[in-house]
Amino acid sequence: xxxxxxxxxxxxxxxxxxxxxxxxxxxxxxxxxxxxxxxxxxxxxxxxxxxxxxxxxxxxxxxxxxxxxxxxxxxxxxxxxxxxxxxxxxxxxxxxxxxxxxxxxxxxxxxxxxxxxxxxxxxxxxxxxxxxxxxxxxxxxxxxxxxxxxxxxx
Numbered sequence: 001x002x003x004x005x006x007x008x009x010x011x012x013x014x015x016x017x018x019x020x021x022x023x024x025x026x027x028x029x030x031x032x033x034x035x036x037x038x039x040x041x042x043x044x045x046x047x048x049x050x051x052x053x054x055x056x057x058x059x060x061x062x063x064x065x066x067x068x069x070x071x072x073x074x075x076x077x078x079x080x081x082x083x084x085x086x087x088x089x090x091x092x093x094x095x096x097x098x099x100x101x102x103x104x105x106x107x108x109x110x111x112x113x114x115x116x117x118x119x120x121x122x123x124x125x126x127x128x129x130x131x132x133x134x135x136x137x138x139x140x141x142x143x144x145x146x147x148x149x150x151x152x153x154x
Contacts, residue, residue: 001093003100006058006070011050013067014060015043018083025086029119030145037143053081057104061093071097077105077154079115082124094124102128106154114151122148 006014022039030038043049056074060067061084069084071094079101084093105113114133117125122132130152137144 001068001096002062003059003096004062006053006060006072008050008054010060010067010070011046011053014053014070014081014083015046015049017067017069017085018081019043021083021086025089026118026120033143034145037140038145040141056080057101059097059100061088061097069093069097071101073101073104073113075108077108077110077113079113082115082117082121098124098128102152102154110154112151112153114149117148117150119146119148122150125150125152128152 019039058072061069072081133149
């Protein structure tokens with residue numbers, strides 16, 4: 001596995017990973033309506049999504065030249081996107097991407113990192129010393145989706 005900086009052209013591949021992971025990996029926690037509102041088949045604004053990807057620290061994991069996961073973090077330490085392909089779950093891909101983000105946050109001299117984690121991602125972050133600050137419901141296409149505001153003090 002190799003890590004590399006994401007570019008605008010990675011937007012469609014990243015969205016495909018996000019879509020497939022949400023629809024196929026979160027069914028134990030979210031209804032079909034919630035998953036479809038979170039990650040519709042056709043992105044609402046692919047160009048905007050692509051620009052959002054590369055607005056801060058954006059890193060992807062590749063295997064055999066194929067993108068298999070990505071994390072993004074703002075310069076304020078907020079992890080915005082954290083997704084790996086279904087077949088990569090449990091293989092250390094997310095850990096390597098996360099470690100790169102935390103190393104960048106430390107390099108920037110940040111005091112803490114934050115995120116809004118799904119039920120599935122919450123477990124991943126808690127194993128790395130993160131704590132839940134609040135449970136919240138976000139609205140997407142008139143559908144409520146529960147997630148967790150989390151932070152980690154560095």
